[in-house]
Amino acid sequence: MSKPEFVYITYIKTTPEKLWHALTDKAFTEKYWFCCSLTSDWKVGSRMHMDRDGKVMNECVILESNPPRRMSYSWHTVFDEEMKKEKPSRVTYEIEPAYDGVKLTVIHEGFADGSTTLPSISTGWPLVLSSLKSILETGQPLAFTVDH
């Protein structure tokens, strides 16, 4: 058994319902995901795509959807030719009540050996999840400019 390649835990002053909304509402995702928007009907088997400036960055398929506790989707990065050749990886969100807030665990796993997507997402997730925590707790995301 190999361990998941990337795991990130963050605790957020919010509710599971608000966090689920933040992870699945297209207009809301665009506010904190550095101009990336996530579009899907979030049903198992449905397509989800992550777009920036009208361009598809990641192609995904919903594998599990259990609002507001657990979601899983495949992840295929298509904006980069090298990453596009790789097999899809898998993202899982686990949402648990913790203290007066929520524990969010993001697991991203199933990468090919020598994957160039893995270092990319390992840099990206802490940015996105820091911005998510900020917007849910303060109403304001992190104001990074994104290197297109």
Add this chain to the structure above:
Amino acid sequence: MSKPEFVYVTYIKTTPDKLWHALTDRDSNVLYWFGAYQDCDWKVGSPWKITYPDGRVMDSGEILELVPQQRIVIKWRNEWNEELKAEGFSRCTIEIEQADGAIKLTVIHAIERETSKFIGAVSGGWPKILSNLKSLLETGTVALPSK
């Protein structure tokens, strides 16, 4: 096999000054470290420990490197659990960098062993402490209030 290592990156809307103060000030520590604080004069070679208000020492060690507002490296050993203590000293590196619109805080906690329950334990603790720290600096209150 890679060595046991915990890496965590978080971005905080604050200044290097305020983050440094929160990391090194005893009264600030207590607010987000679940009542515990680091006892140290923050000089290279100085003894370092994490203490609870009732005097129990959780961890102890020594400052190996220190660049104010940028970097702290701590030689760090558990003191409250015999099994974890027996694993010996770990190395914790804390780095502060100015990022575009926020401060990037990186914590790398590693030990020179094949396997480590200690690194497993801190892997559960750091996300709580660092989530609290980010909340405290951005909102004035922590994410996980002490019971």
